[in-house]
Amino acid sequence: MDFLSYDFMQRAMAAGLVTAVVCPLIGMFVVVRRQALIGDGLGHIAFAGVMGGYLLGVYPTAAAAVVTMLGAGAIEFIRRRHAHHADTALAIMFYTGIALAVIFSSMARTPGTNLLGVLFGSILTVTVQDLGLIAVCGLVVAATVVALFKRLVLVSFDEEIAHVAGINTAFVSILISVLTALVVVVGMRVVGILLVSALMVVPVAAAHLLRRGFLATMALAVAFSVLAVAGGLTLSFYLDIAPGGTIVMTAVAVYLAVLLAAGRGRMTGAARSCSGAAVPAGDKQGDQ
């Protein structure tokens, strides 16, 4: 662990671990609502925010946070008002985000290295100021998920049932979108806006393969995500390769390992059933 003796690596690990926890926390809701690609879309909008920040001379991460949350609110508004054309409208919005980013970056004469850092992450250059913002955003996301956990689950399960149960589903849906935007901003420095969605989706997809309940799946997703970020950052240091890509590839490797293990587990279970081994009474389904 001698690599953690460097200040920049300590900051990188701290920022990475906050990101590792909050990405799957909100990713669970995004995935079960079948909005797995919304993180990608919000990343495009965040890109415009960062470049706008450079242009106006304000702190780019804070500019990205404001623009991405506004974009998330707009996306949810379009989804609720124009459900039938929502995907087209959202695609137009995402293209607008990336087009504005390109225009802003040319107007601000942003150096190419800064652009690459935003697109693919620059976790090793995380400053104390960045770490503070990442920690505050992460705390807001985690506290909101804990406080409203059951409401978030019910709205993600069925909006009609949640509405009849007296929940303000419009507010909760907008909240999920805004929290997703905050997570995009948190992950932007760690893996970049092009890969931040991967940390929201891949650990959750791996946890889904183990077929547990909601809370257990969420806990597994966080564990896989922490493993991917800590493992990926360590690997990238010793192999001297890009940390963002290494973190995401570690997450993909975890997913593949779980896929193999889950598949082997199912095959073993099926073989045991076929060979006539005792099946617990509770496993037999009465009226199937």
Added chain:
Amino acid sequence: MYDIKLTDVTYSYGDNTVLRGLSMAVDSGEFIAVVGPNGAGKSTMLKLVAGLLRPDCGQVTVAGRTADEARAAGDIGYIPQNFARNIADFPATVAEIVALGLVSGRKKNISRDAARHIVAHMLAMVDLEEYRDRRVDELSGGQQQRVMVARALAGNPRLLLLDEPTSGVDFDTSTKIYGLLGDLNKSLGITVVTVSHDIDKVTRWASRVACINKGLCFLGDCAEFRRVHAREPHLLYYSG
């Protein structure tokens, strides 16, 4: 006392008027079967009572309050027709789904122990105790419907609204589901309103039948409905 009262209710989807001047009342503790042809406005009527839709004109009251007030008070348990689509691949155990019935309404501020006790009681009521920790998407259609009934009843609502609870399940399972609803109606005294196409089975358990086709065609006891339906079915489905 009326649990549900619709007074001269009209509702349209764009230019398509699906309910016109519908008036009917459901007494507390009744089991009402809502029948009628496809597109007659049965599900729309249920959604108006549940507060998911607002009437273009007319009035809907639930236990003397507006549907919105009744929702906020936790008076309504609702099971939509297409819940199976949401259950498919949803990562939750049976107990977790039933506990969602305690998120709001009358039981929202109870302790964790009390919530656990209610979930166990609800699962016993629908005979699914042994499936408590199973993934809900691993259960059969009939078992999933019973989980949804347990979830809807966990919050102790005044009335239970179901939209075609037996669609997609086999003959025996649909008989069991209506039997369960009939038993719950009698034992808990809860008002049950269910939309159904399964006239033979639902009328074995319901106290009255409401036949809807844009407006109300028939509201009366089940034996009378079966007689009229067998003799002249087209009269019940006449769109007035």
